Amino acid sequence: DILVIGSLNMDLVTVTNRMPTVGETIIGKRFDQIPGGKGANQAAAMARLNGNVTMIGRVGEDLFGKALIESLKKDGVNVNFIKEDKKLSTGIATITVDGDGNNSIIVIPGANYGVDKDDIDENINLFNKSKIVLSQLEIPIDTVEYCLKIAKENGNYTILNPAPAKVLSYNLIKNIDLLTPNETELEIISGMKINNFDDVIKASKLLIDKGVKELIVTLGSEGSLYINKDIEKKFNAYKVDAVDTTAAGDSFNGGIVVSVIEGKSMDEAIDFASKVGALTVMKEGAQSSLPYRDEIDNFKE
Numbered sequence: 001d002i003l004v005i006g007s008l009n010m011d012l013v014t015v016t017n018r019m020p021t022v023g024e025t026i027i028g029k030r031f032d033q034i035p036g037g038k039g040a041n042q043a044a045a046m047a048r049l050n051g052n053v054t055m056i057g058r059v060g061e062d063l064f065g066k067a068l069i070e071s072l073k074k075d076g077v078n079v080n081f082i083k084e085d086k087k088l089s090t091g092i093a094t095i096t097v098d099g100d101g102n103n104s105i106i107v108i109p110g111a112n113y114g115v116d117k118d119d120i121d122e123n124i125n126l127f128n129k130s131k132i133v134l135s136q137l138e139i140p141i142d143t144v145e146y147c148l149k150i151a152k153e154n155g156n157y158t159i160l161n162p163a164p165a166k167v168l169s170y171n172l173i174k175n176i177d178l179l180t181p182n183e184t185e186l187e188i189i190s191g192m193k194i195n196n197f198d199d200v201i202k203a204s205k206l207l208i209d210k211g212v213k214e215l216i217v218t219l220g221s222e223g224s225l226y227i228n229k230d231i232e233k234k235f236n237a238y239k240v241d242a243v244d245t246t247a248a249g250d251s252f253n254g255g256i257v258v259s260v261i262e263g264k265s266m267d268e269a270i271d272f273a274s275k276v277g278a279l280t281v282m283k284e285g286a287q288s289s290l291p292y293r294d295e296i297d298n299f300k301e
């Protein structure tokens with residue numbers, strides 16, 4: 001089984017011809033309410049790919065929280081261990097998209113920042129039942145660090161999707177089996193400016209020297225790089241018409257986890273995940289764009 005510890009957000013998306021200036025009120029075009037948050041996106045992605053997924057996280061005691069839980073449940077995620085925080089509101093992101101497709105976003109983490117050690121300690125048995133533990137950085141980093149420590153003590157394979165990027169302590173790094181940054185996240189985590197593909201390799205090697213066992217660096221439409229201390233291998237992305245890249249990284253991570261748990265090789269897992277990512281960018285929104293297993297199996301470039 002797969003255990004995800006991470007965030008849930010309701011994305012409140014307004015579409016407008018142009019952004020309002022400060023102090024101005026304008027009439028926009030459309031409003032959508034789309035489940036998001038990297039933790040929930042990755043959990044939903046894996047459930048749609050037929051993974052057996054349990055999620056640990058927090059929402060507030062409000063309607064957004066109930067809607068987010070309901071949506072994950074509908075996708076087949078085990079939501080029994082998502083708590084309602086007594087004090088904090090459900091995480092939200094207000095997203096404004098203009099006529100050129102540019103967006104500006106405000107995130108209020110709310111209950112996501114309430115996820116703490118207790119959420120791990122109360123659910124130790126879930127670690128025993130799981131093979132892979134996956135997390136991101138939209139919950140407190142101390143909680144992630146503790147979670148990966150417990151996971152390694154339980155013999156789990158640990159994956160950290162380090163988004164949004166933060167500098168990682170040695171105590172966190174030493175418990176990561178697979179790190180999955182995109183290019184900008186890799187820059188922040190390695191502290192190295194990246195100008196070209198050689199720099200991606202150099203920055204990845206810096207992290208391997210610090211104790212990360214394997215990395216997959218995602219490079220958008222350029223594909224991805226797999227690297228460990230012995231091997232480096234570049235994978236191309238599938239060629240598709242991208243309309244919205246939201247959640248591409250999330251679904252890609254989900255694809256990797258589901259393949260690995262099915263016993264596939266890393267090469268096969270990356271190919272599968274690249275199809276998942278490609279299908280995701282063909283649709284708008286976060287969880288609204290995540291593909292289902294049969295779409296991957298029938299995918300043709």
Ligand code: ADP
Nearest residue numbers: 182218219220221223237242248249274277278
């Ligand atoms: P993030 O969303 O975290 O920035 P990326 O944009 O790197 O992640 O996307 C993750 C993966 O999804 C890529 O490695 C690639 O396989 C796939 N992908 C992303 N954008 C595209 C695209 N425009 N066309 C095809 N595949 C894509």
